[in-house]
Amino acid sequence: MSLADPDPQAAEAASPSPEPVVAGGYWADLRGDTVGMIGVVSLGLLFLIAIFAPLIAPYDPAAQNIIARLKPPVWLPGGSWDHILGTDHLGRDVLSRLLNGSRISLFVGFATVLLAGSFGVMMGLISGYAGGKTDQFITAVTDTQVAFPGLLLALLILAVIGPSTITVIVVLALNGWMVYARITRSVVLGLRQTAFVEAAEILGCRTHRILIRHLLPNLAAPLLTIGTLEFARIVLAEAALSFLGLGVQPPATSWGLDVAQGKDYMFRAWWLVTFPGLAIAFTVLAINLVASWLRVTTDPVEREKRFARRAEAGR
Amino acid sequence: MTEPLLRVDALEVEFLTRSGRVHAVRGISFDMAPGQALGLVGESGCGKSVTSQAIMGLVQLPGRITAGDVRWKGKSLIGPEADAYRQDVCGRDIAMVFQDPMTSLDPLFTVGDQIGEVLVRHLGLSPAAARIRAIELLDRVHIREPEKRVDQYPHEFSGGMRQRVLIAMALASEPDLLIADEPTTALDVTVQAGILDLLAELQRDLSLAVLMITHDLGVVARLCQDVAVMYAGEIVEDGPAERMLHRPAHPYTAGLVSATPTLALTRHRLRTIDGQPPDLRRPRGPCSFRPRCANAVAACAEAPALEARSEGAGRLACYNPIAQKANGAIPAADAAPRLGREEAPLVEVRNLSVHYPIGRRGLFAKREILKAVDGVSFDIWPGETLGLVGESGSGKTTTGRAILRAVPPTAGSIKFDGQEITSLGREPLRRLRRDMQIIFQDPYSSLNPRMTVQDIVAEPLIVHGIETNPDRLRERVARLLELVGLPADAAERHPHAFSGGQRQRVGIARALTLEPRFIIADEPVSALDVSIRAQVVNLMQDLQAQLGLTYLFIAHDLAVVRHIADRVAIMKAGQIIEIGPVDEVYANPMEDYTRALLDAVPEIGDPPARAAGG
Numbered sequence: 003m004s005l006a007d008p009d010p011q012a013a014e015a016a017s018p019s020p021e022p023v024v025a026g027g028y029w030a031d032l033r034g035d036t037v038g039m040i041g042v043v044s045l046g047l048l049f050l051i052a053i054f055a056p057l058i059a060p061y062d063p064a065a066q067n068i069i070a071r072l073k074p075p076v077w078l079p080g081g082s083w084d085h086i087l088g089t090d091h092l093g094r095d096v097l098s099r100l101l102n103g104s105r106i107s108l109f110v111g112f113a114t115v116l117l118a119g120s121f122g123v124m125m126g127l128i129s130g131y132a133g134g135k136t137d138q139f140i141t142a143v144t145d146t147q148v149a150f151p152g153l154l155l156a157l158l159i160l161a162v163i164g165p166s167t168i169t170v171i172v173v174l175a176l177n178g179w180m181v182y183a184r185i186t187r188s189v190v191l192g193l194r195q196t197a198f199v200e201a202a203e204i205l206g207c208r209t210h211r212i213l214i215r216h217l218l219p220n221l222a223a224p225l226l227t228i229g230t231l232e233f234a235r236i237v238l239a240e241a242a243l244s245f246l247g248l249g250v251q252p253p254a255t256s257w258g259l260d261v262a263q264g265k266d267y268m269f270r271a272w273w274l275v276t277f278p279g280l281a282i283a284f285t286v287l288a289i290n291l292v293a294s295w296l297r298v299t300t301d302p303v304e305r306e307k308r309f310a311r312r313a314e315a316g317r
Numbered sequence: 318m319t320e321p322l323l324r325v326d327a328l329e330v331e332f333l334t335r336s337g338r339v340h341a342v343r344g345i346s347f348d349m350a351p352g353q354a355l356g357l358v359g360e361s362g363c364g365k366s367v368t369s370q371a372i373m374g375l376v377q378l379p380g381r382i383t384a385g386d387v388r389w390k391g392k393s394l395i396g397p398e399a400d401a402y403r404q405d406v407c408g409r410d411i412a413m414v415f416q417d418p419m420t421s422l423d424p425l426f427t428v429g430d431q432i433g434e435v436l437v438r439h440l441g442l443s444p445a446a447a448r449i450r451a452i453e454l455l456d457r458v459h460i461r462e463p464e465k466r467v468d469q470y471p472h473e474f475s476g477g478m479r480q481r482v483l484i485a486m487a488l489a490s491e492p493d494l495l496i497a498d499e500p501t502t503a504l505d506v507t508v509q510a511g512i513l514d515l516l517a518e519l520q521r522d523l524s525l526a527v528l529m530i531t532h533d534l535g536v537v538a539r540l541c542q543d544v545a546v547m548y549a550g551e552i553v554e555d556g557p558a559e560r561m562l563h564r565p566a567h568p569y570t571a572g573l574v575s576a577t578p579t580l581a582l583t584r585h586r587l588r589t590i591d592g593q594p595p596d597l598r599r600p601r602g603p604c605s606f607r608p609r610c611a612n613a614v615a616a617c618a619e620a621p622a623l624e625a626r627s628e629g630a631g632r633l634a635c636y637n638p639i640a641q642k643a644n645g646a647i648p649a650a651d652a653a654p655r656l657g658r659e660e661a662p663l664v665e666v667r668n669l670s671v672h673y674p675i676g677r678r679g680l681f682a683k684r685e686i687l688k689a690v691d692g693v694s695f696d697i698w699p700g701e702t703l704g705l706v707g708e709s710g711s712g713k714t715t716t717g718r719a720i721l722r723a724v725p726p727t728a729g730s731i732k733f734d735g736q737e738i739t740s741l742g743r744e745p746l747r748r749l750r751r752d753m754q755i756i757f758q759d760p761y762s763s764l765n766p767r768m769t770v771q772d773i774v775a776e777p778l779i780v781h782g783i784e785t786n787p788d789r790l791r792e793r794v795a796r797l798l799e800l801v802g803l804p805a806d807a808a809e810r811h812p813h814a815f816s817g818g819q820r821q822r823v824g825i826a827r828a829l830t831l832e833p834r835f836i837i838a839d840e841p842v843s844a845l846d847v848s849i850r851a852q853v854v855n856l857m858q859d860l861q862a863q864l865g866l867t868y869l870f871i872a873h874d875l876a877v878v879r880h881i882a883d884r885v886a887i888m889k890a891g892q893i894i895e896i897g898p899v900d901e902v903y904a905n906p907m908e909d910y911t912r913a914l915l916d917a918v919p920e921i922g923d924p925p926a927r928a929a930g931g
Binding site: 197201202206207208211216219220305306307309310311314 | 379751754758762766768776780831
């Protein structure tokens with residue numbers, strides 16, 4: 003048989019309907035959304051700060067100056083422009099520590115989401131697509147892990163291996179992959195029934211191709227949202243671990259560590275716990291704003307509704 | 318003339334979307350008299366459902382009513398000042414029945430409670446009185462043993478029974494107008510016939526006005542005295558059903574009528590309406606049907622107004638209407654049956670069974686088994702089309718999947734080109750897939766939304782390692798797209814940029830990529846509009862003639878099967894009860910069930926039920 007000569011009768015079909023004139027991409031959408039914009043700009047600013055921290059910071063965050071210890075911020079009596087946010091009990095500059103601390107906090111968050119996400123998504127893909135015994139096994143492991151107290155596991159591992167930035171990331175990832183696995187599994191269970199996945203199977207696609215080419219791209223939207231929310235949770239979890247002394251170890255700095263070290267001076271020098279605490283709160287807030295914007299933007303129905311609401315309000 | 322029951326006056330509805338303003342309903346006007354059955358007919362996206370939502374006050378953002386009025390017994394239902402009146406009328410005087418009986422009932426309450434709620438709220442009945450009335454209503458819609466059924470939950474009812482319950486709910490408030498939005502589209506053909514008869518009976522006995530919203534002209538012919546045809550948000554023609562269906566004047570109405578397959582004729586090309594419906598984002602300008610119209614004249618550059626016909630009842634919006642009765646079909650060039658019986662069959666199926674365990678009742682009870690396919694045997698010869706027809710749950714789709722080995726057969730043998738395929742391992746099966754392909758029912762879910770058409774159509778070549786050179790792949794995809802009648806620039810786009818009919822063409826192109834000999838078409842046109850359906854059926858016939866394809870055409874629609882198949886097999890409860898050449902089976906069915914199926918098909922020739930009932 004030949005596919006060479008086209009059938010004139012079949013050519014009767016008209017040209018396709020015009021490509022939808024999508025009013026710009028994500029960027030245009032973001033410009034119309036003040037709250038989402040605030041989130042994205044704040045988060046971008048935080049990342050810039052984290053990247054350029056050593057250049058911006060006025061002092062070495064680890065440099066001690068016992069003479070100038072526990073200096074208050076500049077606007078309080080006794081404060082000076084030398085140390086805008088004051089100094090801690092060892093005379094280290096709070097602003098410099100704050101700027102440098104963002105590096106570890108954001109890095110741990112990012113790396114953990116990446117690690118937990120890849121592992122969890124892989125487990126969820128296999129579990130949802132394979133079904134049967136494999137699915138039962140992975141689901142059982144996930145459930146057990148969820149039921150196990152995360153802090154206890156973290157304490158155990160960190161006590162045995164010893165705390166460091168890398169171990170903190172691994173421990174947090176171990177405690178966080180289940181969310182991705184569960185979400186991925188439930189979405190895959192739905193997608194597995196759709197005709198395009200069945201079509202791929204009948205065409206003769208091998209399993210890995212179906213998982214990577216057909217299933218994974220359709221998971222992007224829910225995973226993006228979950229990942230963003232998890233990022234916020236990880237920043238808090240790292241702070242908590244560091245506060246307990248099991249996270250980042252001095253001389254490295256992180257916001258959680260600063261809060262932990264400042265707690266003994268809470269009543270004499272409130273700024274030691276307040277500024278890192280505010281930094282954590284600000285980061286988590288920014289991330290949540292981005293996540294809620296993303297959730298709507300990646301859902302076509304919600305996106306249209308939001309557009310119509312705005313258009314109606316703008317009339 | 319007195320004030321009509323319902324007057325829709327220059328109604329306009331638009332949707333605000335990110336891709337622009339969609340003018341879904343563009344100034345439509347019509348009246349309904351008490352007891353009238355009006356069919357509002359059109360293809361998907363023509364605005365018929367939006368019109369019904371506007372009447373019921375159900376238009377929500379992103380949609381909104383921008384102009385016009387809906388008046389109920391002379392008082393407006395539109396706008397904030399009409400809120401109280403609308404809440405009074407909608408749901409009580411105007412009731413609605415929706416398309417999907419599976420999701421329109423709350424699974425957590427008994428049907429008696431759900432009907433009772435309407436009675437208590439709208440008529441102020443006591444719960445005890447509501448129960449008695451609910452039983453009466455269930456009896457009214459011909460549900461047997463209503464005293465027992467009233468305390469059952471929706472999952473204990475079949476699809477058709479649920480639709481009857483929904484109609485009973487709609488009748489509970491003793492409405493004057495019943496809006497039925499595609500009430501039978503999700504139902505099997507024999508069940509559909511029962512529901513249509515019920516609606517006709519209610520309309521007659523309760524002098525209930527019925528606004529029937531449907532895409533199916535056969536349904537309209539069975540129920541409605543009057544028909545209004547919508548196209549691109551406007552009514553293009555309306556009038557008495559008899560005239561509209563047999564002497565349509567507007568080219569679009571005529572096109573719809575002739576594109577609707579009938580049981581009467583066999584193996585011929587369906588007349589099609591070429592092209593696609595217009596983009597509703599464009600404002601009104603020239604006649605919206607002009608690009609697809611064979612009768613277009615210079616005057617069509619300006620949209621014609623919907624005006625009373627020069628002779629006879631009804632209105633028409635066309636400068637150059639069709640004068641004579643439309644011819645239903647063009648005889649095919651090769652009307653002769655192509656049964657090359659000298660050759661060996663391409664597919665031989667013997668005693669094929671597919672059973673599913675469906676759990677057990679009680680710990681020690683025997684495992685119950687669902688016999689989806691139960692001992693089916695048939696042959697398909699090279700170059701022929703076997704139609705496999707059955708209602709939902711008959712096992713027709715499972716049979717197709719078992720032949721493809723997409724579901725494992727429990728017993729029996731399947732031979733493809735003389736080779737037994739039920740025992741093939743993974744790799745030989747992959748090679749076999751090059752000879753057997755499938756076209757899916759739903760052109761929306763069967764294409765991966767994240768892939769371009771190029772990637773979708775080229776994928777079979779890549780996964781089978783036939784062609785990996787990107788340039789040659791592009792060339793082959795371009796040839797395939799041309800073959801199925803898609804423009805060359807289609808390759809770079811994603812499926813969402815195409816209409817349903819065009820997506821189905823992409824699906825056909827994908828099935829053809831590996832140059833298979835045998836294609837299983839699983840309800841390939843049932844998700845498509847009438848005019849597009851005809852285009853795709855014709856394309857499949859042309860490709861068969863050109864490429865020597867063999868089809869197994871699975872469908873629930875007997876009329877479409879009649880057009881494309883050489884032989885037809887009727888399936889019921891997992892078994893083939895009748896098989897034979899199309900002409901014989903249709904003209905002289907041996908089984909009662911086949912005859913019942915044929916009788917239930919709503920056809921344009923059917924007289925309106927009211928006339929039949931006196």
